[in-house]
Amino acid sequence: MNGGGRFRRVTVFCGSRTGHRPIYRDAATRFGHALAAHATGLVYGGGNVGLMGVVADAVLERGGEVIGVIPRGLERLELAHRGVKDMRVVDTMHERKTLMASLSQATVALPGSMGTMDELFESLTWAQLGIDVRPIGVLNVDGYYDAFLKLVDTFQREGFLDAKNSFALVVRDEPEALLDALESHVLTYQPKWLDKDQG
Numbered sequence: 001m002n003g004g005g006r007f008r009r010v011t012v013f014c015g016s017r018t019g020h021r022p023i024y025r026d027a028a029t030r031f032g033h034a035l036a037a038h039a040t041g042l043v044y045g046g047g048n049v050g051l052m053g054v055v056a057d058a059v060l061e062r063g064g065e066v067i068g069v070i071p072r073g074l075e076r077l078e079l080a081h082r083g084v085k086d087m088r089v090v091d092t093m094h095e096r097k098t099l100m101a102s103l104s105q106a107t108v109a110l111p112g113s114m115g116t117m118d119e120l121f122e123s124l125t126w127a128q129l130g131i132d133v134r135p136i137g138v139l140n141v142d143g144y145y146d147a148f149l150k151l152v153d154t155f156q157r158e159g160f161l162d163a164k165n166s167f168a169l170v171v172r173d174e175p176e177a178l179l180d181a182l183e184s185h186v187l188t189y190q191p192k193w194l195d196k197d198q199g
Contacts, residue, residue: 006105006184007040007104008040009041009065009067009103009104010042010043010104010106011044011100011107012055013045013109014109014110015111015112015113016045016049016051016112016115017049018054025051027139027141028051028055029055029057031110031178031179032057032058032059032064033062033175038179040064041059041064042055042059042064042065042066043067043100044067044068045068045070046074046075046079046080046088047068047070047079047080047081048079048081048082049079051111052081056083056084066081067086067088067103070087070096071089071090071091071095071096101123101132105134107120107123107135108178110139111144120138127189130189133189135168137169137171137178137179137182138169141173145171149171164190167187167188167190168187168189170182170185
């Protein structure tokens, strides 16, 4: 798809490392190119390292919009991407996530580790509670998120999560397919506490 997409901007969470295999760097590059092709801006953690730097470079390479949001402590370590003209500096990680959400209309997780999972789970929790209801995408590169998806299935099977509360989650294994699916995704939000016995 070329031209304007449904979202003005998408927040992307991903690793500050590139991983052992080139497939992760390639997926981040292709996702950045897909954002630019959809005329959709990138909001990300502001770093010049890992998959964060790769996806930002890819969007910039194709002339797309990039907004970085970085905590002051990381900026002092010279981890901010110098090629990103719109770099917002905040004091805390919580401020970072809140500002990133306010600047975009959808969220995507690429491969990453603890920080990425924290951000993904918080985004899903915000959607579940109605705090910030938006499509949330997972780019499942070569099955990277299979264990996460199995955990979500366990939550549901064991009665700690209703299927209706996974309404925001969109999973694809190819960058362009994920962005297309997010843009066509219909949110069917139901309050988590609608049935208190099932909360």
